Amino acid sequence: MAKACTKNEFDMLMDTVxxxxxxxxxxxxxxxxEKWALCYAQVHRGWHMTSNIAExxxxxxxxxxxxxxxxxxxxxxxxxxxxxxxxxxxATCIFTSLIGKYHDILADxxxxxxxxxxxxxxxxxxxxxxxxxxxxxxxxxxxxxCGRFRYEEIPCEHAWAVLKLKSLPPDEYCSDLYxxxxxxxxxxxxxxxxxxxxxxxxxxxxxxDDVLPxxxxxxxxxxxxxxxxxxxxxxxxxxxxxxxxxCGMTGHNRRSCRNKPKDV
Numbered sequence: 001m002a003k004a005c006t007k008n009e010f011d012m013l014m015d016t017v018x019x020x021x022x023x024x025x026x027x028x029x030x031x032x033x034e035k036w037a038l039c040y041a042q043v044h045r046g047w048h049m050t051s052n053i054a055e056x057x058x059x060x061x062x063x064x065x066x067x068x069x070x071x072x073x074x075x076x077x078x079x080x081x082x083x084x085x086x087x088x089x090x091a092t093c094i095f096t097s098l099i100g101k102y103h104d105i106l107a108d109x110x111x112x113x114x115x116x117x118x119x120x121x122x123x124x125x126x127x128x129x130x131x132x133x134x135x136x137x138x139x140x141x142x143x144x145x146c147g148r149f150r151y152e153e154i155p156c157e158h159a160w161a162v163l164k165l166k167s168l169p170p171d172e173y174c175s176d177l178y179x180x181x182x183x184x185x186x187x188x189x190x191x192x193x194x195x196x197x198x199x200x201x202x203x204x205x206x207x208x209d210d211v212l213p214x215x216x217x218x219x220x221x222x223x224x225x226x227x228x229x230x231x232x233x234x235x236x237x238x239x240x241x242x243x244x245x246x247c248g249m250t251g252h253n254r255r256s257c258r259n260k261p262k263d264v
Contacts, residue, residue: 061079070197074194083187085187088183088184099183106154106174110157113161113164115131116129117161118161124139126139126162126165128158128162130158137162139159144156146158153177153178154174155174159173244257
């Protein structure tokens with residue numbers, strides 16, 4: 001969800017969704033609240049990225065927006081088909097535990113952890129000394145006080161030092177989203193090409209249906225901003241102007257006055 005909310009607000013929202021369409025609520029329940037609801041997020045809400053996959057796709061389709069609707073949809077299909085083919089081929093050629101840049105991040109964190117000392121506290125909690133700064137790592141919760149372990153879901157340099165001490169493989173503490181098997185599952189469904197438009201079998205009911213643009217057009221700008229500007233303008237008009245107490249003229253005060261004093 002785009003906006004963070006409390007548990008009560010979230011429950012009220014889900015009740016509204018259930019009244020509109022019960023199948024949507026069942027789908028969201030099946031997907032899991034932690035995947036799409038900020039109030040169920042396991043990381044700090046302020047660490048969420050401001051961009052999302054929709055904005056990334058919009059950035060890739062900037063030039064295609066000027067095309068008619070059919071050509072635009074065809075560009076979208078070709079783009080998804082190309083991504084599907086290229087990323088699936090890339091995933092089949094990866095022989096490391098993680099894909100792409102995530103494997104490089106893991107390797108860089110391992111290099112940074114070479115000069116750190118670890119003091120065990122319990123079986124899962126450890127204290128890591130990083131050049132005079134102390135960090136607490138919990139392997140069970142996959143957290144570190146630096147915040148990177150939980151946010152990136154990749155062992156940070158402090159967690160790497162703990163994993164080296166306990167001789168544990170780092171793959172088990174990385175998110176499955178960064179692994180090649182997940183990437184193969186993501187792009188496993190092929191996108192088939194469409195035949196020529198002339199070969200389409202379109203029902204008469206669809207051809208006879210006229211799709212018209214909306215009758216009303218939303219005005220540009222925000223209503224709140226425009227109201228605020230009007231209030232400020234009215235306030236400035238009612239407010240009196242500065243008058244100099246020395247010469248009696250407006251536009252300045254007595255400190256910056258260079259005129260002759262007024263006659264008393």
